[in-house]
Amino acid sequence: MTTGPAKPPIRDALVAAAFQLFPERGYDQTTVDDIAALAGVGRRSFFRYFPSKEDVVFPDHERSLADMTAFLAAGPDDEDPVERVCEAARLVLRLYADDPVFSVQRYRLTKQVPGLRTYELSVVRRYESALAHYLRGRFADRPDNALRADVLAASVVAAHNNALRGWLRSDGEGDAAAAVDHALDFVRRTWSPDTGDGSPGAAATEPDDVVVVIAKRRTPMWRVVRDIESALADD
C-alpha cells in the first residue's frame, strides 16, 4: 500500500491485506489471523510488526512521530519557532498527501469505527505533545512559556487537521499541501504578527514612506490596527 526502502515487504503485505479485508468483512469482523493469513504469514509475524489490529490502520505514525521529533530537535536556535512547528506539521501532511487513495480509505474506515477514532485522537495528541515540548524549550525565557507552547501547539494541530479533513472529505481532490499552507499561514499571522495583513510581500516591496495614524487614546487596539492596515492597503 505504502512503499519505501526502509519497509520490509511483509509489513507492506500486512497493511495491504488488512485494507483489502476491512471493506469486505468490516473492521470488527476482521481478525488478526485473517490479515496474517491473507498476507501469507502467521499470527506471530503480524505482532512482530504491529502491536494490535488498530496499529495496522496507522502504520506510519510511529516513524512519522520519530521523524518529527528529530526534525524539531535539529532546528537552529535562530529560526522562528512558529515557523519550525508549522514546517513540522507539513511533514505529517506529506504522510497523507503522498498516498491519497490509502489516506481517503483510512479516513472513511476511521469515521465508521469508534475505536479507531479514539486511537487517532491519541496519535494526534502525541504529535501535539511533541510540538509543545519543543516550543516549551524555545520559549523558555518568555513568560508563561508552557502555556504559550501548549496553546500554539494546539493551534498548529487544529489548523493542520482542519485542512487535512477538508481534503480527505473531498476524496483527496485538490492540493492538500496548499490547503495546509493556507491554514498554517492563518496561525502564523496570529502568532507572528510581523507578517501583518497576510500580504507580507506587498508591504515589503512598498516604498519606504511613512504612515501616520491618529487615534483617540480610548480607541480599541483592533480598530487602530485595522486603520493602519487599510492605510497600508491604500495607495
Next chain:
Amino acid sequence: MTTGPAKPPIRDALVAAAFQLFPERGYDQTTVDDIAALAGVGRRSFFRYFPSKEDVVFPDHERSLADMTAFLAAGPDDEDPVERVCEAARLVLRLYADDPVFSVQRYRLTKQVPGLRTYELSVVRRYESALAHYLRGRFADRPDNALRADVLAASVVAAHNNALRGWLRSDGEGDAAAAVDHALDFVRRTWSPDTGDGSPGAAATEPDDVVVVIAKRRTPMWRVVRDIESALADD
C-alpha cells in the same frame, strides 16, 4: 462524592464505591460487579446509570457537555464570541474546582490507566467540538470561518487544560479559577487584540486624548502595535 439535587443517591453511591475500590484493588482488577455490590445494588442498576466502567470515572461530563452546549446556544448575538467560549471553559473548570479531592484522585487514576487517558481525550475532543461548532456559527460571515473556529476552540481548550493540569499536579492547591482566568486571558489577548496589553481598564479610564503614531510603511505590524501600546502605557 459529588452531590447535587439532580442526582439520585444510587448514582452517587456507585461513584463513591468505585473510587473506594480503585485505589484498593487497582482499576483493571475492579469489576462492575464489585462496584455495584459495594454500592448495595445489582449489576443491572450500574448499567442504568453508566454505560461502562470508564464512565463512572467521569460521571459529570455528559451533563457538563449538555450544560456547555446550552450555555453557548443561549449567548446573545452581540456578545464577543471569544469571551463566550472562555466563559464556557470556565463552566467546565468549576466541575473540577468544586470538588478538589475527587478531581485530584481521578487525575492520579487517569495517569495510571492508559484506557482512561484515551477516554479523557475523547471527552476533551467533544468539548472542543462543541466550542468549534458554536464559533463556526458566530464567524459565519468571516473568511475562513471554520478554520478560525477550530483554531480558536483548540486554543481555549489547550489554555484551560494547561491551567487545570497545573492545579491538579499541585494536588488541588491554589486557586484553579484564577489560573484558568490567566490562561484564558492569554488566549483572549491573542484573539481580541482590542484588550491590548492586558490592562484594558487602564486604557478605558484614560482621558479621551489623542495618540499619534508615525511609522515607516515597511514597519512590521507587531512593532507598530508595540509602539502604540507603549505610547498608551506612558503618561
